[in-house]
Amino acid sequence: MSAHPKRELPHNLGSVDQVPVGEGRAFGVEGEQVAVFRLRDGSLRALSAVCPHKGGPIADGTIDQQVVMCPLHQNAFELDTGCSTTGAEPLQAYNVEIDAERNIILQMTERSVGN
Amino acid sequence: MTSILDRDQPKSQHRHPGRQGRPQPKQQARQGKPAARRRLVVIGNGMAGARAVEEILARGGAEQFTITMFGDEPYGNYNRIMLSHVLAGEENDADIFLNSLHWYQDNNITLHAGVRVERIDRFTKYVFASNGHVVPYDVLIIATGSQSFMPPMDGLYTPSGSVKPGVFTFRTIDDTRNMVRHARLEDHLPERQRRAVVIGGGLLGLEAARGLQSHGIDVDVVHSGGHLMNAQLGPDGGAILRRSVEALGITVHTGSRTTAVLGTDKVTGVRLRDQPDIGCDMVVVAAGIRPNVDLAVLSGLHVERAIVVDDQLRVVDEDDIYAVGECVQHRGEVYGLVAPLWEQAAVLADHVTGADTSSAYLGSRIATKLKVAGVEVASMGLKGPERATDEHIVFSEPSRGVFKSIVIRDNKMVGATLLGDSRKVAYLTQAFDKGLPLPEERISLMFDLGTPGEEQGVAELDDDAQVCNCNGVSKKSLVDAVKGGCNTVAGAMDATRAGKGCGSCKLLVKQVVEWAADGAVEEDPAASYYVPGIPLDKPSLMAAIRKQGLRSVSQVFAALAPGSVEDAKSKMGLASLMKMMLADRYIDERDARFINDRVHANIQRDGTFSVVPQMKGGVTSVQQLRRIADVAEKHNIPLIKLTGGQRIDLLGVPKEDLPQVWADLDMPSGYAYGKSFRTVKTCVGKDFCRYGTGDSTKLGIEIESRFQGIESPAKLKLAVSGCPRNCAESLVKDVGVVAVEGGRWEIYVGGAAGAHIRKGDLLATVDDPEQVKVLAGRFMQYYRENANWLERTYAFVPRVGIEHIHAVVVDDAEGIAADLDAAMQASVDSYVDPWTERDDPLTPGQFRTSLPLTVLPQVPVR
Numbered sequence: 007m008s009a010h011p012k013r014e015l016p017h018n019l020g021s022v023d024q025v026p027v028g029e030g031r032a033f034g035v036e037g038e039q040v041a042v043f044r045l046r047d048g049s050l051r052a053l054s055a056v057c058p059h060k061g062g063p064i065a066d067g068t069i070d071q072q073v074v075m076c077p078l079h080q081n082a083f084e085l086d087t088g089c090s091t092t093g094a095e096p097l098q099a100y101n102v103e104i105d106a107e108r109n110i111i112l113q114m115t116e117r118s119v120g121n
Numbered sequence: 122m123t124s125i126l127d128r129d130q131p132k133s134q135h136r137h138p139g140r141q142g143r144p145q146p147k148q149q150a151r152q153g154k155p156a157a158r159r160r161l162v163v164i165g166n167g168m169a170g171a172r173a174v175e176e177i178l179a180r181g182g183a184e185q186f187t188i189t190m191f192g193d194e195p196y197g198n199y200n201r202i203m204l205s206h207v208l209a210g211e212e213n214d215a216d217i218f219l220n221s222l223h224w225y226q227d228n229n230i231t232l233h234a235g236v237r238v239e240r241i242d243r244f245t246k247y248v249f250a251s252n253g254h255v256v257p258y259d260v261l262i263i264a265t266g267s268q269s270f271m272p273p274m275d276g277l278y279t280p281s282g283s284v285k286p287g288v289f290t291f292r293t294i295d296d297t298r299n300m301v302r303h304a305r306l307e308d309h310l311p312e313r314q315r316r317a318v319v320i321g322g323g324l325l326g327l328e329a330a331r332g333l334q335s336h337g338i339d340v341d342v343v344h345s346g347g348h349l350m351n352a353q354l355g356p357d358g359g360a361i362l363r364r365s366v367e368a369l370g371i372t373v374h375t376g377s378r379t380t381a382v383l384g385t386d387k388v389t390g391v392r393l394r395d396q397p398d399i400g401c402d403m404v405v406v407a408a409g410i411r412p413n414v415d416l417a418v419l420s421g422l423h424v425e426r427a428i429v430v431d432d433q434l435r436v437v438d439e440d441d442i443y444a445v446g447e448c449v450q451h452r453g454e455v456y457g458l459v460a461p462l463w464e465q466a467a468v469l470a471d472h473v474t475g476a477d478t479s480s481a482y483l484g485s486r487i488a489t490k491l492k493v494a495g496v497e498v499a500s501m502g503l504k505g506p507e508r509a510t511d512e513h514i515v516f517s518e519p520s521r522g523v524f525k526s527i528v529i530r531d532n533k534m535v536g537a538t539l540l541g542d543s544r545k546v547a548y549l550t551q552a553f554d555k556g557l558p559l560p561e562e563r564i565s566l567m568f569d570l571g572t573p574g575e576e577q578g579v580a581e582l583d584d585d586a587q588v589c590n591c592n593g594v595s596k597k598s599l600v601d602a603v604k605g606g607c608n609t610v611a612g613a614m615d616a617t618r619a620g621k622g623c624g625s626c627k628l629l630v631k632q633v634v635e636w637a638a639d640g641a642v643e644e645d646p647a648a649s650y651y652v653p654g655i656p657l658d659k660p661s662l663m664a665a666i667r668k669q670g671l672r673s674v675s676q677v678f679a680a681l682a683p684g685s686v687e688d689a690k691s692k693m694g695l696a697s698l699m700k701m702m703l704a705d706r707y708i709d710e711r712d713a714r715f716i717n718d719r720v721h722a723n724i725q726r727d728g729t730f731s732v733v734p735q736m737k738g739g740v741t742s743v744q745q746l747r748r749i750a751d752v753a754e755k756h757n758i759p760l761i762k763l764t765g766g767q768r769i770d771l772l773g774v775p776k777e778d779l780p781q782v783w784a785d786l787d788m789p790s791g792y793a794y795g796k797s798f799r800t801v802k803t804c805v806g807k808d809f810c811r812y813g814t815g816d817s818t819k820l821g822i823e824i825e826s827r828f829q830g831i832e833s834p835a836k837l838k839l840a841v842s843g844c845p846r847n848c849a850e851s852l853v854k855d856v857g858v859v860a861v862e863g864g865r866w867e868i869y870v871g872g873a874a875g876a877h878i879r880k881g882d883l884l885a886t887v888d889d890p891e892q893v894k895v896l897a898g899r900f901m902q903y904y905r906e907n908a909n910w911l912e913r914t915y916a917f918v919p920r921v922g923i924e925h926i927h928a929v930v931v932d933d934a935e936g937i938a939a940d941l942d943a944a945m946q947a948s949v950d951s952y953v954d955p956w957t958e959r960d961d962p963l964t965p966g967q968f969r970t971s972l973p974l975t976v977l978p979q980v981p982v983r
Contacts, residue, residue: 026964028675028712029719032971041971046675046687046712055971063728063971066716066776070689077716077724079592080621082689092618 019110022050030074032065035112041065042102042110043074043085051085052112054098058090064097158187161473162248162256164238164416165264166192168201169446169462171220173262176470178228185474188230189256191248194293195235197222202459204297205325208332214294241420243439260473263417263428263436263444267410267457268292272320272345275381275392287388288404291329300329303403304336314339317403318391320379322349324493326407330371331494333405341372341399343379343391345408353489353500357517358524358538365496365522365541410457412448427455432481434469445469452484461485488550490543496522499546501553503528503536511535514563525567532559534566579632588629591622596633603637610634611647623876651910652695654688655681659909663702673708674699693718694910697796697832701905705951711964720968721955722779723794725772728972730779732771733793734786735829738803738821738841739767745788752785764793766800766838777970780959789954792830796911798901801825802840804848807860815860817843820890824858827894828901830955831948834908837901852880855914856897861886866893870900870926871918879915882923885931899930899938902945 017035025031025044032055033040039055041064053074055064062078069075073082073091081094088097101113161177163170174188182188192198198220206212225232237251241261248256269290271277279285289300304317315338319330322344330340342349348359349366363373374396382404383390390400412427423429423437427450434449436442445465447457456462464485471480488501505528506513512529521541527549528536534552539545545567551557552566557580559566582588584597594617607613613634614620620627651659655677662681671677674695678687696713717723722730736745749769753761759773768791774782783790792799803821807813821841828837840849841858851857853874859867865886872881885896903926908917918926928934930941962968 024965026711026966028710029964030971031966031969060726061728063724065971066719066724066728068689068692068715069712070687070692073689075689078726078728080618092615 015114017112017114018105019112022104022108022110025050025110028069030065030067030069032063033112036114038114040100040112041067041074042112043069045069045071045085047071050102050104050110052100052102053083053085053088054100057081058095058097158185159259160257161186161188161260161262162258163188163190163262163264164241164248165262165266165446165448166190166194166198166232166234167264167266167446168198168219168459169266169448169466170262170264171198172462172466173264173443173445173469174228174230175220176466177474180470180474180476182470182474183228186260188228189233189258190225190230191233191236191238191250193235193237194295196294197224197232197234199294201292204291204294205328205332207294207297208291208300208329209335210301210332214298217294238416239419241416241422241442243420243422243442246441259441261442262469262473263422263442263448264446265413265416265448267412267447269296269406270409270411271406272379272408274379276384277382279386285382285384285388286386287384287402288382288406291325291405291407292410300333300403300405301336304333304338315403316341316399316401317405318343318379318399318401319405319407320391321407321409322346322373322375323352323407323409324350324491326405327366327371327494329405329407330366331369333403334369334371338403339370339372341374341401342366343374343377343393343399345376345378347376349373349375350493350498353498353504354538354540355504355526357515358504358526358540361517361519361522361524361540362493362496362498364519366494368522369494371494410447412450412455414448417444417448426450432468432483433472434465434482435472443469443473451482454484456485456487458487458489460489461487486554488553490546490550496541497539497543499537499539499543499549501537501550502534504538505536512563514567516567527563527566529559529563534559579629579636582633588633589617589619589622589626591626592618594619594630599630599633600637603634607634608638608643609647611653651698652688652691654678654686654691655695656683657681659698659907663698663906666699666702672699672703672706673710674713675710676708693796694834697834698910700832701948704947711967717794719964720776720779721790721794721958722774722776727773729773729775731793732774732779732782732786733764733768733791734788735791735825736768737825737829738801738818740803740818740822741769748786748788752782755785756782764800765802766793767802768793768800775970775972777968779968780962783956783959788956790830790956795830795832796835797833798828798831798837798839800838802838802849802854804841804843804846806843810843812846813843813860814862815843815864815866816890817841817849817858817860820858820866820893821849823890824894824897827949828898828945830952831901831905831945833901833905835911835913837904837914839897850874853878854881856900857881858893858897864888866890868893868896868900871914871923873913873915877913877915879919882918882926884923884927895942896930898945898949899941900926902941902948903930906941906944 019033025042027044028046030041030043033042041053041055043051053064057064057076059081060078062076064076066077067074073084075082082091083097088099090096103111105111163174197218199218203212203217207214238248239251240249246258269292290296317333317338317340319326319342322342326342330342333340348356349362350359367373377396378394379391380394381392382388383392388402388404390398392398414424414427417424417428428444428448429437429450430444434443434445436444446462465482468480468482471477490499514527516525523542524540526538533556537549582596586596588594588596588599598617599613599619602613602616607616610631614630620630647653649658650656651662655662665681669680671680674692677695679685692713693715700707711719722732724730753771756778758771762770764770801821801824803818806817837855839856840851840854842849842851843860845859845861851859852869853872857869857872861867865888867886868884869881870884873879887893904914904917
């Protein structure tokens with residue numbers, strides 16, 4: 007899952023309206039699966055989409071402002087960092103934002119994991 | 122007891138005195154350097170003596186000692202407890218030997234079998250044996266055991282001083298063989314039915330009686346006490362045991378003493394005080410045991426009722442003499458059972474070998490579990506209450522020979538007696554030995570009630586015992602979490618995910634955490650919250666929602682959560698609660714739903730979904746089956762499975778295919794995924810079944826039609842059976858209905874047969890299927906409004922109490938029946954089949970795949 011320098015280009019994933027408020031959707035980006043979440047405050051978060059525990063689909067999880075809970079076994083991960091609050095291995099966290107055209111812009115650079 | 126000289130008459134202890142009399146060159150060689158090992162002499166080769174030696178060998182004693190043992194029986198060591206089985210012919214006497222003579226040879230133990238020790242010289246440290254041997258010791262162990270007590274009575278002995286022929290004691294293997302021989306001897310004289318009198322109605326006497334009966338002999342038991350087994354049982358238990366024993370054909374005389382054995386040269390009967398003589402040709406004396414202390418008294422050791430020892434099993438005032446077993450008096454107690462002997466032998470060996478000089482024997486708590494004359498008897502501690510504040514719980518069922526009595530003092534069990542049913546004995550023994558905290562509902566000490574409230578001895582669990590079987594969390598992981606600073610139950614559950622699977626282990630998790638925190642567990646304020654993110658219990662939460670007119674989950678967080686912070690773990694519970702409360706006034710925010718409820722299917726381990734179409738009452742049709750078959754074929758459904766709820770499950774459907782599968786099925790959702798009303802299982806019913814008394818399928822279909830899909834705090838599984846044979850398993854359903862003769866219907870609530878087994882409680886018996894629907898609906902609404910989130914009815918019903926539920930639901934004691942019915946009707950009216958969303962997805966990408974590209978563990982396809 008380590009990032010390559012080449013991947014630092016921003017990726018435009020299309021309209022933010024693809025992701026309903028309070029939910030997540032999965033996107034394939036450069037062969038990686040990325041779950042993009044649209045929080046109730048309107049901001050976005052992006053994490054790798056496969057739960058490290060048993061491979062659950064993270065984009066189908068339930069979220070709040072802080073964490074996403076995997077639907078299979080309720081492991082929770084911080085949306086900002088990917089760190090698990092339930093003792094699982096971490097997810098990859100990515101920078102993501104909304105541009106002026108209301109498109110989802112994803113940076114494939116790793117964000118620092120941890121505090 | 123007679124002393125039998127050993128047959129080889131060894132002249133030197135350097136010859137092995139077994140039947141072979143084989144010289145032991147090794148030992149002779151050892152004689153050259155006597156300083157190397159100390160000399161250990163053991164007087165007594167019974168269970169205590171041999172066990173003590175085994176324990177010493179296990180602690181490396183063979184390196185420290187040359188061991189000599191004396192036993193006055195001419196055999197190796199055997200299991201005395203099994204003698205009653207030998208008497209009954211259930212065991213061969215060869216099978217009860219614990220250590221054969223070879224064991225003594227293999228361990229270089231010099232055994233003098235059939236040789237008594239007659240005197241100990243404590244000052245010069247020698248023992249003097251009946252065969253002339255004089256053996257020096259450095260360390261001496263006395264394990265002389267006990268002998269049968271012969272109560273005073275006339276005619277016990279012949280004029281020559283020997284015991285009258287036909288009179289037996291029941292203590293040794295020779296006693297047993299002699300009894301068997303005597304019992305068989307006169308089998309050739311069938312003209313007269315033979316009779317034996319057993320003197321003593323304790324454990325041994327009853328075992329002797331049962332054993333003799335197996336030889337075709339009529340048996341009378343004469344017992345001087347007021348009831349049988351008075352050492353272990355109180356009068357009530359003794360009375361029930363008497364019924365059971367008499368049912369076996371044994372005649373019992375209690376409160377009756379034998380004053381004389383009749384007959385001149387052999388036994389012809391016994392004379393009883395205040396009762397007629399009993400004619401018999403055999404008398405077995407089993408009136409208790411007395412410690413063998415003659416040797417100790419003669420040798421000047423400190424003897425009271427038995428040889429007095431300290432906590433190291435050392436004889437009082439002696440440095441090098443130990444004693445163990447039934448010949449010992451420790452802190453005023455003399456034991457006649459085998460368990461204390463094991464404990465004593467271990468402590469003794471710790472000291473004799475120096476393996477653990479801090480080891481101490483502090484006495485034994487006597488808990489016995491026996492089968493006496495075919496009746497299971499377990500007894501421990503007190504037989505009955507002794508103080509005014511003692512609790513005494515008694516269950517008595519004489520017709521089945523079942524009696525249970527438990528004595529509790531200061532919330533600790535201090536005594537128990539179980540007769541005829543010892544299924545709970547393992548748990549009770551633990552509770553007694555360890556002083557475990559007891560369940561508030563005392564009856565669960567006696568019976569498995571199948572409720573989740575059953576106490577477990579958490580202290581007894583192994584560290585690696587799995588507490589949460591869903592997430593594989595061990596006791597140790599939980600304890601580590603607590604030691605690491607999680608001092609609330611919820612905190613430890615979060616840290617380990619224990620209790621986050623099916624939830625059935627939550628009580629055990631709570632107990633482990635409380636035990637690990639050793640009383641320092643913080644009162645968990647969140648324990649009473651309906652959902653973790655809103656600090657309100659269910660009634661307060663519902664009141665606040667109503668008062669503030671909140672209509673969506675996000676409004677609840679904004680208004681009621683600390684800091685208005687939303688909480689992922691609380692969303693699903695809130696969504697369910699508000700839908701229940703508000704029906705079609707609820708503003709449904711899809712992000713508050715769990716994925717199953719967003720896409721109306723049950724997520725599987727590989728991220729695909731299962732599709733279960735509604736099949737009301739488990740009744741289907743040619744058209745439905747054909748359509749399901751076509752859909753399964755068209756969509757390459759990997760697994761088609763019949764569910765426990767009598768539906769058909771199509772497994773392995775990708776999320777993006779769900780709308781098309783539903784469209785092709787054109788059947789309503791079966792709700793096999795939600796915290797909601799699931800299904801009504803039915804039996805065939807009276808139209809076809811020749812036993813059916815009610816139309817179970819019709820009623821089942823009507824119930825399912827009415828309550829389909831309603832949300833509830835946890836899933837609801839129902840059943841309707843057409844007769845008391847209960848083929849639809851109505852007794853273990855959240856709501857189960859049973860047709861009984863006379864056109865009546867019984868309604869059971871709170872049953873379960875999943876993670877917990879519980880038989881439902883009878884809520885009501887009604888005359889009319891319509892009334893079934895009213896009461897079932899009213900119960901379910903009461904449950905919806907009052908149960909905690911994820912609390913199944915099997916926990917809710919016992920928590921609230923069936924009497925209370927009956928009062929509210931059937932008798933309308935609180936005057937809320939009409940409200941409950943109206944609220945349920947509103948939910949019923951707002952029902953919409955969720956699978957209609959197939960044509961018009963509610964959110965963008967509602968059915969878009971979230972499956973990762975990477976290969977996931979695949980569900981095996983059969």
